[in-house]
Every structure is written in structure tokens, then in C-alpha cells.
Amino acid sequence: MNTQNSQFTRDVDNNNVWLSKKNDKEFNFIDYGIVPTVLNSEAEVGKAMLNELYSTAASKEGDINIALLGGRGAQELHRLLGELAKTTEQDQLLARLNVFTQDALAPLSMDNGFSFVRDFERILGDAFFKKIKSFTPMRTDTKDLESALIDYLTKLEELGGLDIFFIGHGPEENQASHLAYIKPFSGAQPRHVAGIIPISNSILEHHISKFKAGGSLVSESDEKECRSAEYILTLGPAAILQAQKIVQSVVDADSAPAKIQTYAKVLNTSLSSDKDEALQQLNTNPGLWIRLHSNTKSFVLPNLGL
Secondary structure (H helix, E strand, C coil): CCCCCCEEEEEEECEEEEEEEECCCCCCCCCCCCCEEEEHHHHHHHHHHHHHHHHHHCCCCCCCEEEEECCCHHHHHHHHHHHHCCCCCCCHHCCCCEECCCCEECHHHCCCCCCHHHHHHHCCCCHHHHCCCEEEECCCCCHHHHHHHHHHHHHHHHHHCCCCEECCCCECCCHEEEECCECCCCCCCCCEEEEEECCHHHHHHHHHHHHHHHHCCCCCHHHHHCCCCEEEEEEEEHHHHHHHHEEEECCEEEEECCHHHHHHHHHHCCCCCCCHHHHHHHHHHHHHHHHHCCCCEECCCCCCCC
16 A cells, blocks of 8 residues: 555554554544443443433534444444434534444454444444444455555544544453554554554454453354454554544453453553653553543443452
């Protein structure tokens, strides 16, 4: 992929390809910590996430740009949005939404049941997609993944970046974790807005298990194709840190009990005041990136044991 005529530059770290905006500003490392809000049910988490969308809609005019969270984390939010779309109650709000996906396995056909796009369509419903202003997924069915990702990033940039990054929390080995699909030791830096990283068994198994646990409609052929995926497309630290608001949800510790330890580690690990040491911490445990955002809500259930 030639980025010479693009507004993005390309870094490669151990086969991980990261894209950055040219002339991006230096990021200041400030650890804001994380204060979880423990709610009683997944339904309450969904309502809290919807209220964050309402709050953003009330605080600004014009378009609202959001990154949808896949898997279990936002299914209740998506069900609520789907029900609203069947009425006229929030048509004005829906018409303002530019909706983006935040990660994807590739190559993968867009109609595969393990594709986030299919899962979003299943829960959000046809009415939602007809009423929103735009929907931009990461393309996973092309030979030139970098060009497709740059097209996606260009549209996101032209629209002004994300107002809300709905994000989850994924477990990794050694009590580490990932945000979006930023993998430990993938070399992600604060300037990296998105990346293409080689797939790992842990990520693949986590992806498949969370889709099955969430009730996705999948077949044996879907799973076979999914297991042959080679890369993960993901938004990077810059997209997280530059979003106006981060709304995290962690609701599936019952089916993914490793999250009990990995979320606690993010909660209790302060980032070093030394920039180089902090970058090493973040590379080892990308779940820590959320601590660097000043406007974060983290909605969790009691099953995290907090």
C-alpha cells in the first residue's frame, strides 16, 4: 500500500501495520484513572449507554459520530435503539447518526455470521439502518485492506472524528487486556489511529466465543471461514484518545470470567509518569489506554466482583 498521496503515514512493528495522521500533535500523558459504575443488570447498562447518547445529542448540534461496540457489551443498547427505530420517537436523533464499526476480522465475507456487520443488522434491525444518516463498516472482503481502511479513516476524519467511542474490554494472557482489538505487544502508539495486526489464537477464540454467547446466527461454514482469518482491523489509540467521550461496558464476566482479573488490573494499575515506561505498560496491557481519556464512563455488572 502506497500512502504517499494520503493524509496518513504507515508504521510497521513486527508485522503490525499502523496508520497515523500526518503532522499529528504530540499527546500528553495524563493518567485520569477509571471509576466504574456498577449497575444491577445488562438492561440497566444498555439504558445508561443510551442516556450517554442522549446527553451528547443535547450538548451539540448537527451530526453525531459513534463507533458501535460488538459482541455482548452493547447488545442491550442495540436492542433499545432497534425498538426506538420502529417508532417515530427518536427519528430526529437517528437522522443525525453517522455510525462506524471499530474492528473486524479479515479477510471475511461481509455476510458471515461472525462479522460485526451481520450481528449489528440482526439486533439493530432494518428500521435503524434506514433512519440513520450513514453506516460505515470496516471492509473485510477486499485484497487491499490498507486502502479500504484508509477510505474508512478518511470518512471518519472528514466528519470530525468520534463523539462517542462505545468500547468494551477483552481479556488477554497474563491478566492483560485489549481495547477494540489493540493486541498486547502489537506496538500501538498514541499517534496510531488504526491498524492491521496479525491474528492470534486468543483473539480468535475470544471473538468466536463472544459471538456464540451473544446468540449470533452462525453456521459451521461461517466458523470455518472465520477461523481462516489472518488479520484484525482495529481503531487505534489515537481514535480512542481523540474521541469526545468513551463509554465502556463490561457485562459478560459470567461467560468470560478472565475479565474479573483483567478489568481489576486496569482499574488498579497506575501509569508511570515516565513516558517511555508508560508506553511499555500500554504495549504490554492495551486495556490501560482507557485511563488516558478524561471523559470516560465505565458501566459494569456486579459479576466483576468490584
